[in-house]
Amino acid sequence: MADKGQSIRTPMGRVRGLGSAHSGTKHFWHQRLTAVAAIPLTIGFFIIMFSVIGRPHAAVTQTLGSPIVAIIMLLFVLTTIYHMYIGMQVVIEDYVHNELAKILLIMSNNFFCVAVGFVCAFAILKMSFGV
Template structure:
C-alpha cells in the first residue's frame, strides 16, 4: 500500500520524472504540423505548370522557405520522438536499445542538417 496520494502519484511523472515533457512535445509537433503541412501542400500544388525559374523563385520566397523549413524540422522532431518511443517500448535488450536510440538520434540530426542545407541553398541560390 502506497502512502502517496493520487495527486502525488500523478505528479511523480514516472521513474524518469520526464514523461509529460516527451508527451507534450509529440502533441505540440503534431498540432503544428497540421497547418504547416497544408501550407506546403498548397505550395506544391502551385508548382506544376510553372517554369523551372518560376518554381525556384516560389520555393525561394522567404515566407515559403520558412514554412517549408518549419514543416521539415517539426516533422523530423516528431519522427525522432515517435521512433524513440517505439524503440523503447519494443526493444528489450539494453545494448540494442541504446544503439538504436543513438542511431535514431544521429539519423534525425543528419536529416535535419540536410533539409536546412537544401532549403538555404534553394532560398539563397548558393
C-alpha cells in the first residue's frame, strides 16, 4: 500500500487539482441508451415518412398533425440530436489536440445541437398544433 504522502499524480496535476472527470461512464451509457432508443424511433420515423410520400399536402399535414405522430417525431429528433451531441463531443475530445480549437469546437457543437433541436421541435410543434 502506498503512504498517504505518496501520490501517482504529477506535481502539475496536484497544483491544478485535476483528476478523473468521473463522467466517462455516464457519457458511455447515455450514448448506448440513445442508440437503443433510436432504433424503434427511427423505424417509426421511416414508416411515417414513407406513408406520406406522394400524398397531397392536406393529407401530409393531417398525418403529421396527429398527436401520436408528433410525439414519435419529437422523441426521434431529441434522441438522435442528443446522441449526435455526445458522439461529436467524444470525437472532438479524442482527436483535437489544440486546446483553443477543442474549446471552440465543443462550444460550436453545443450551439449547433441546441439550434437544430429547437428548429426541429418548433417545426414539429407548429405542424402538430396547426398554427
